[in-house]
Amino acid sequence: MKGYITKRLIYMFITLFLIASATFFLMKIMPGTPLSNAAKLTAEQEAIILEKYGLNDPIPIQYVKYMANVVTGDLGVSFQFDGRGVTGLIMDRIGPSATLGTQAIIFGAIFGILLGILSAIRYNTIWDYLATIVAVIGISIPSFVFAALMQYYIGVKLQWFPVAFWGGWEHTVMPTAALAVFVVAVSARFTRTELLEVLGQDYITTARAKGVSGFSVVFKHGIRNALIPLITILGPLAIGLMTGTLVIERIFSVPGLGEQFVRSIQTNDYPVIMGTTLFYSFFLILVILIVDILYGIIDPRIRIAGGKD
Amino acid sequence: MEHILEVKNLHVSFDTFAGEVQAVRGVDIKLNKGETLAIVGESGSGKSVTSKSIMRLIPNPPGRITEGQILFQGKDLAKYSERQMQQVRGSEISMIFQDPMTSLNPTMTVGKQIMEGLRIHQKMSKSQATARAIELLKLVGIPNAEARLKQYPHQFSGGMRQRVVIAIALACNPKILIADEPTTALDVTIQAQILELMKDLQDKTGTAIILITHDLGVVANAAQRVAVMYGGQIVETGTVDEIFYKPKHPYTWGLLASMPKLGASDTDLIAIPGSPPDLSDPPKGCPFAARCPHAMKVCVDHMPDHTEVSGSHKAACWLLDERAPKVEKPVEASVGGAR
Numbered sequence: 001m002k003g004y005i006t007k008r009l010i011y012m013f014i015t016l017f018l019i020a021s022a023t024f025f026l027m028k029i030m031p032g033t034p035l036s037n038a039a040k041l042t043a044e045q046e047a048i049i050l051e052k053y054g055l056n057d058p059i060p061i062q063y064v065k066y067m068a069n070v071v072t073g074d075l076g077v078s079f080q081f082d083g084r085g086v087t088g089l090i091m092d093r094i095g096p097s098a099t100l101g102t103q104a105i106i107f108g109a110i111f112g113i114l115l116g117i118l119s120a121i122r123y124n125t126i127w128d129y130l131a132t133i134v135a136v137i138g139i140s141i142p143s144f145v146f147a148a149l150m151q152y153y154i155g156v157k158l159q160w161f162p163v164a165f166w167g168g169w170e171h172t173v174m175p176t177a178a179l180a181v182f183v184v185a186v187s188a189r190f191t192r193t194e195l196l197e198v199l200g201q202d203y204i205t206t207a208r209a210k211g212v213s214g215f216s217v218v219f220k221h222g223i224r225n226a227l228i229p230l231i232t233i234l235g236p237l238a239i240g241l242m243t244g245t246l247v248i249e250r251i252f253s254v255p256g257l258g259e260q261f262v263r264s265i266q267t268n269d270y271p272v273i274m275g276t277t278l279f280y281s282f283f284l285i286l287v288i289l290i291v292d293i294l295y296g297i298i299d300p301r302i303r304i305a306g307g308k309d
Numbered sequence: 310m311e312h313i314l315e316v317k318n319l320h321v322s323f324d325t326f327a328g329e330v331q332a333v334r335g336v337d338i339k340l341n342k343g344e345t346l347a348i349v350g351e352s353g354s355g356k357s358v359t360s361k362s363i364m365r366l367i368p369n370p371p372g373r374i375t376e377g378q379i380l381f382q383g384k385d386l387a388k389y390s391e392r393q394m395q396q397v398r399g400s401e402i403s404m405i406f407q408d409p410m411t412s413l414n415p416t417m418t419v420g421k422q423i424m425e426g427l428r429i430h431q432k433m434s435k436s437q438a439t440a441r442a443i444e445l446l447k448l449v450g451i452p453n454a455e456a457r458l459k460q461y462p463h464q465f466s467g468g469m470r471q472r473v474v475i476a477i478a479l480a481c482n483p484k485i486l487i488a489d490e491p492t493t494a495l496d497v498t499i500q501a502q503i504l505e506l507m508k509d510l511q512d513k514t515g516t517a518i519i520l521i522t523h524d525l526g527v528v529a530n531a532a533q534r535v536a537v538m539y540g541g542q543i544v545e546t547g548t549v550d551e552i553f554y555k556p557k558h559p560y561t562w563g564l565l566a567s568m569p570k571l572g573a574s575d576t577d578l579i580a581i582p583g584s585p586p587d588l589s590d591p592p593k594g595c596p597f598a599a600r601c602p603h604a605m606k607v608c609v610d611h612m613p614d615h616t617e618v619s620g621s622h623k624a625a626c627w628l629l630d631e632r633a634p635k636v637e638k639p640v641e642a643s644v645g646g647a648r
Binding site for chain 2: 201202203205206207208209210211212213214220221224225298299300301
């Protein structure tokens with residue numbers, strides 16, 4: 001197991017290196033310049049600024065310099081926020097995004113799995129149909145629609161929660177709910193399909209023939225076997241949510257990472273683009289690793305195969 | 310002899326989009342204490358449905374017991390609630406399934422799966438249950454039981470898994486063990502071992518066994534009495550000797566003739582021509598009439614009663630009626646297609 005994780009960590013750094021390289025060159029192909037007022041500058045002024053940020057060097061040299069800095073943990077300095085370190089910018093913004101994302105994935109998954117179980121054990125009854133309707137709505141209607149509806153009815157009319165901005169936990173409720181709707185829908189559908197499949201397996205009949213009660217059959221024998229595919233999709237979904245969803249952050253005026261990332265692309269703020277990309281990638285790869293380790297914990301057959309590797 | 314189980318006029322139906330399928334149509338079974346009763350018949354004859362109905366394991370919907378009684382020690386299981394059934398399953402009546410590769414939970418250790426029944430029915434503590442599980446694994450001939458207990462099903466071979474399944478079934482010393490084609494998914498050498506093991510365990514525990522199979526070789530080896538099923542009904546019952554040497558029903562003749570024989574000069578397999586009746590629209594008369602080489606007019610329209618041949622031997626065939634022409638088996642066994 002230790003050898004396996006070490007190997008995976010080494011792969012992880014190779015992947016990060018490749019992502020960083022690819023992003024770097026793609027970013028340089030991007031049209032535009034970091035200088036928003038380039039037209040008004042004299043050639044001399046422009047040269048000074050470009051020199052200051054190291055943008056005069058040939059691109060391969062810039063690449064080597066940047067990568068050398070990254071290895072030492074230095075993500076550089078932002079262009080648009082004068083002199084602010086990229087690491088600091090990300091750290092300032094990650095808090096709200098991570099809070100919302102984590103809450104959405106946890107509550108969304110728990111509620112979705114329960115809904116899926118209800119659907120599967122009350123298969124083809126009114127409960128199943130209701131759960132299916134909830135899931136279809138959750139998947140097909142974009143989250144900003146829910147966000148706007150909640151803002152109006154819960155925020156403005158009922159005044160239960162603040163309509164926007166970032167503060168205490170009450171500010172997180174509505175954005176979390178808006179983000180969680182999709183998670184609920186996806187996990188409910190997956191849980192239902194998988195659990196139905198699992199409940200038709202022979203070993204479930206064996207368990208029933210042992211005199212195990214219906215409840216235990218589902219929770220002790222069913223769920224664990226049904227979880228694998230769900231974890232596969234929940235991992236990357238969690239990353240997407242945790243690293244910020246632009247739309248929801250905009251609607252609720254949450255100072256999150258996604259909002260900043262888009263702005264950095266619009267303004268050719270190279271160090272912030274690079275830094276955020278690397279940060280996203282790092283988390284995505286980390287979650288994939290965690291998911292793979294979770295597989296092993298849930299399914300002993302995968303554990304053995306991984307261990308021999 | 311005392312009957313531990315008596316199934317009376319059992320009818321089981323499945324509701325499908327194409328209509329009601331009457332999978333079991335009036336089955337009577339008597340099981341004596343400590344004996345092995347084999348139920349034989351081809352696929353779709355209703356033998357598995359009958360056995361699952363006794364355990365009340367038919368999924369409902371679509372399946373339901375429409376008529377009849379399942380008397381276990383005088384009590385009618387057909388009227389039991391799900392909760393009452395849970396107390397019977399695994400402790401009084403146990404079941405072994407066909408495919409050991411799929412009948413164990415892949416994400417639970419073998420030990421836990423054996424101990425589950427013990428903890429539910431006998432309220433054992435964890436350590437008591439562990440001790441009993443080790444004892445059971447030794448009983449079914451799995452070496453190194455203590456270590457094996459902590460392993461998962463995928464670490465066992467097919468034969469070993471079937472031993473585990475048997476250990477699970479026998480954990481609480483059930484009075485009846487229903488084995489639904491327990492050797493079908495195993496290769497021949499392992500089949501013999503598993504049958505030997507079941508016989509052995511029966512001698513030790515006195516459990517009555519209902520053995521569901523389509524393999525007459527298995528029947529000859531393992532059972533004392535045989536019930537032959539066809540089209541959702543039992544067409545002939547008798548002792549193993551009676552069924553093998555003095556069969557009365559043409560379907561039984563066909564089954565026996567279709568057994569491949571070692572050393573037979575021609576290598577063709579003998580089959581019973583035709584296919585089983587459609588049970589969503591069951592025939593009015595004898596279900597075998599359409600395939601029977603001796604079918605008479607009466608067979609098509611009227612179901613024959615069970616005629617007693619001897620105290621232990623009964624068959625449902627019009628040929629046994631005194632008015633019927635005399636047909637004897639030796640010639641007819643070949644009708645299925647032998648030369």
